[in-house]
Amino acid sequence: MLTGRQLLILQVIIDDFIQSAQPVGSRAISKKDNISFSPATIRNVMADLEDMGFLEKTHSSSGRIPSEKGYRFYVDNLLSPEIISDDVNVFKHVIQDGIFEFEQVVQKSAELLSDLTNYTSIILGPEVFETKLKQLQIITLTPQTAVAILITNTGHVEHRSFSIPNEMSASDLEKMVNILNDRLHGVPILQLPEKLNTEVRSLIRLYVSDFEKSFDYLKAAFFNEHPVKLYVGGKTNMLMQPEFKDIDKVRSFYAMMEKEDEIANMLKATTDGIKVTIGHENKVDAIKDCSLITATYHLGEEQMGTIALLGPTRMEYNKVITLLNALSNEMTEALYMWYKNNE
C-alpha cells in the first residue's frame, strides 16, 4: 500500500508528464506549489515508486516517466473527477438538434470529440437491434435497372441499385414490393433475413411467377451484408503528438486505421461503462503504445454502440474520461428520445 506522500508524488509526476511529455526530475517536482520536500527526499520516494513498478527511467540518470502500471494505478485511483466542463454543453447542442438523423449525430460527435481532445475518436454506430423496417421502396430507372430503398423507423436510409432480371415484369415487381411491405413492416432489421426466407418466400412464390431470381437479387442487395458503421474523427491529430514524430509509427498507425473490421471487433468486445485500456493491455499490436478509452451508449438495457478515444498512453485521462462519460450519457438520452417518439 502506498503512503500519502507516495501517492502525491506519483500523481504529480504523472500529471506533469502528461503535460510535458518529458521525463520528470526531482528538482522540478520540488518546485511545485503543493510540494514542500527537497529534491533529495523526492528522489528517495521516486526510487521506491520505481521499485514498485509505477515509474521508469529512460536511462540510468534520467528523470522518471510513468510505466503502464503507473498509468493503470493513476486511472484507477488518482483521478479527481473533474468539474464538468463547458464543452459538455456543446454535445447537447449537437445531439439534441432534432433535425439531424441519428447517423449524423454520431458522425458529428466523433468530429467534436476529437476536436476537443486532439486525439482520434472512433464511434461504433448504433447497432440495429431495435431499429425496425418502416418502408421498402423500389423505383425503376429503366426497364433493366432499379434502385431499392429501405427506410427504418430511426430515419436511417439505405439504398442499393440492382438490375431487374429479364423475366420479371413491372407488375410482378410491384406485387413483390407490396407483399414485402405488408409483411415486413415493423420487423426488426436483424430479423429480416430470417423472416424473408421463411414466411415471405413462400408467399411471394404464389403470386409472382419466376420470382426466384429477382428475389435473390434483392436479398443479396440488402440483407446479407451488415457492414459495421464506424466513424473516425481526427486521425490527423495523432500526427501532432510528439510520440508520433517518427514516420514508421505513423505508417503503422494509419495502416491499422484502415482495417475497419479489426477496430470494430476491438470495440465490440466492450462491456458496459467506461473502460480504459493502456498500452500492452491492447491486443492489437499497432496500438501497443496507445491507450484506448471506450464508453457505451444504450437503449434501455440494450447496448447500442461504443464511443472511443485513441491517443498515446500519455493521455489526458481526466479530461477524456469526463468527456466520454458526458457524451455517452447524451447519446443514451438522445437514443431514448428517438425511441419514445417512434414507438
Added chain:
Amino acid sequence: MLTGRQLLILQVIIDDFIQSAQPVGSRAISKKDNISFSPATIRNVMADLEDMGFLEKTHSSSGRIPSEKGYRFYVDNLLSPEIISDDVNVFKHVIQDGIFEFEQVVQKSAELLSDLTNYTSIILGPEVFETKLKQLQIITLTPQTAVAILITNTGHVEHRSFSIPNEMSASDLEKMVNILNDRLHGVPILQLPEKLNTEVRSLIRLYVSDFEKSFDYLKAAFFNEHPVKLYVGGKTNMLMQPEFKDIDKVRSFYAMMEKEDEIANMLKATTDGIKVTIGHENKVDAIKDCSLITATYHLGEEQMGTIALLGPTRMEYNKVITLLNALSNEMTEALYMWYKNNE
C-alpha cells in the same frame, strides 16, 4: 534546341531518378546498356543541361536531379507512349459491372487507381448537369419527423431527415409531395432551386395552407447545398514515398487533404484532356513539391468530372498518364452507356 545526345542523357537521368530517388552521377549513367560514352563526356553534357536549367545539383559535388523545368520537358517531349498495360482491363471489369451505381464506380476507381500507382488518387464525382429528378418521396416517421428521399435518373439517392412543422397536416404534406413530383419530374438537378422558387412555389401556395415554413424546411434540406463529391484513395500511399520521410511534410499534406473545397476547386479548373501540373506550377502551397495529373471524363460534349493523381514531382509520369488516359476513357464510355439506357 537539344542535341540527340543531350535528349538521351536527360531522359536516362530522369528515368533513373524516378526509379531511385537518388541523385544520378556520371559514372552510373555510363554503365547503362544504351549509353556508350565515358563518364567525362557525360559530365560535359550534364553541365550543359544544368546550364539550360533542366538539371540541378543538391550540392556542389553531387550527382544531378531533374529540375521542375526538366520534368516539364520530360513530360512534354520524352514520354514514350507505353503499351497499354493489363491493368486497364481491370478498369473495364470494375466499371462495366452494371449492378453498381455510378457513385460506387467512381469510388472503386479511385481505390484501384491508387493501388496501381501507389500515389494518392482524387476523383471529382460526376457533375449533376445531366442528372434529372426521377422521384421525390417523403416518408413520415412520427407526426413530427420525416425523411425526404430524392432519386435521380442515374440511380443516385439522396436523403435528409427533417422535422415537420406543427402547422402542417399529413394531407398537406402529401399534397405537397404530389405537386413536387408532378412538376419536377425530369427536371435537371441543377435547375431545381430555380424552378422551385418560381413556378412551384406559387402553385403550392394555392393548395397548402401555411406552406411557407414546410417549404423552406424542405428546400433547405435539399436544394441549397450542393456538396462536391470528392473521392480520395490511398492517402497513406504518400507515406511510403521517400520524399515524405519528414513528418512536417506529412502534416501539411494531410492538412491540405482535409480542405475538400480547395481540392475540388483546384480540380474543377481543369480543361479537357490530360493535364500535368508540376511542383510550383501548382497554386496550392502544400503541394508545391508534388505533381498533379488530371484527366476529365465526359458525357457527350459536357465535362462531367475529373480524375487526378497526386504524387511527388518524382512521379512515374509514363505509367500514370497511360492509366489516367485509359480510366478517363472507360468512365466516359460507362457514362455514355448510362445515358443511353436512361433517356
Added chain:
DNA sequence: ATTAGCACTCGTTAAAGGAGAGTGCTAACA
C-alpha cells in the same frame, strides 16, 4: 571530339570532448 587523370568539394559517418540534467549515496542535521 572524346577520354583519362587529378585536384577539389561536400555530405556522411564515427570518434572525442564538454556541458547539463539528473541520479544515488553518504553524512550531517533537526
Added chain:
DNA sequence: TGTTAGCACTCTCCTTTAACGAGTGCTAAT
C-alpha cells in the same frame, strides 16, 4: 528517525574534428 545538503557519477545531447567516398570540373593527352 526522517529530512536534507553535498558530491561523485552516469548518460544524453551537442559540437568539433577527422577520415572517407562519391562525384565534379578542368586540363592535357589521345
